[in-house]
């Protein structure tokens with residue numbers, strides 16, 4: 001962060017004496033097409049990945065969200081009491097919040113509010129390593145604040161402090177808005193510069209076919225890259241959402257004297273914030289030059305069909321829906337024979353960690369490349 005004024009109150013930036021205590025809140029709309037349970041579990045995983053301790057959860061069933069406070073007003077009072085009892089420091093709200101609902105809920109429950117998008121942005125901020133990645137995340141964070149009227153008082157990890165501390169008053173917000181706009185312009189220019197440099201580097205790359213791993217976050221894309229690349233793999237692997245942010249490219253031998261360039265990419269998630277898609281668009285649209293996409297799913301997660309559909313939606317938004325794609329079902333070491341047999345017949349079954357099916361995957365890539373070449 002170049003502008004110190006955009007940062008959080010320095011008093012709050014000192015190392016927290018204990019992890020932040022989060023109370024999770026959700027409105028359950030009992031939508032049969034999109035049941036709450038799997039998405040709420042994912043939300044909790046996102047919360048934990050930011051380093052908070054979850055001290056409780058409040059879920060309210062409603063036919064519609066309350067236009068004023070999101071939850072009903074009685075529920076808002078109940079949340080305030082629970083938060084006090086549990087000594088919570090931050091409210092993490094699952095559902096999308098309009099600016100007005102955010103302000104009203106913050107009045108009813110005097111705690112900073114962090115929503116799902118802010119969590120995702122926070123994790124991205126913690127994990128971005130490359131200059132381009134860091135610029136992209138900061139741009140996404142600022143754009144999100146701009147469109148949701150959130151002042152810089154909400155400290156996300158890279159700005160120091162924990163996730164979500166008190167927002168500033170109105171006047172500060174006005175000043176912030178001008179500064180944020182100026183910073184957004186500057187970041188945009190810096191990103192253009194970094195991207196030009198990267199494009200120059202990339203054009204020096206080899207002629208081997210280009211294959212990209214895509215898929216939901218935490219399904220094992222980086223593990224597969226490591227397995228396929230052998231000793232040269234060393235991509236970062238972790239059991240947490242968004243371990244990989246920066247694209248990695250490795251040369252991989254696929255047999256018959258042939259190699260490919262294999263790219264690892266940032267994982268996707270349901271309703272990936274549009275600010276992030278826009279900020280990462282340039283990186284993601286590079287997938288357009290891929291000859292084949294390997295769509296990796298975690299077949300051991302009962303929720304994988306939903307995850308697969310989300311990834312396909314995002315690929316569509318990136319105009320990549322028509323790419324040649326192989327479906328790769330990973331983590332089959334966790335499945336019994338019956339569960340394996342129930343997977344789609346065209347899928348390639350593998351386990352990156354148990355080193356199972358990797359030769360089949362190599363052969364499938366070779367075969368598909370041959371089909372493409374003869375087409």
Ligand SMILES: Nc1nc2c(ncn2[C@@H]2O[C@H](COP(=O)(O)OP(=O)(O)OP(=O)(O)O)[C@@H](O)[C@H]2O)c(=O)[nH]1
Nearest residue numbers: 217218219220221222223238239242243244267352
């Ligand atoms: N049981 C099992 N676990 C696996 C397998 N492949 C990966 N994992 C685990 O799944 C977790 C996520 O693996 P990653 O390779 O980091 O997943 P990713 O898709 O790159 O995740 P992001 O970069 O966060 O999107 C790690 O804990 C891996 O050890 C597998 O075949 N079987």
Ligand SMILES: [Mg+2]
Nearest residue numbers: 221222243244
């Ligand atoms: Mg990864």
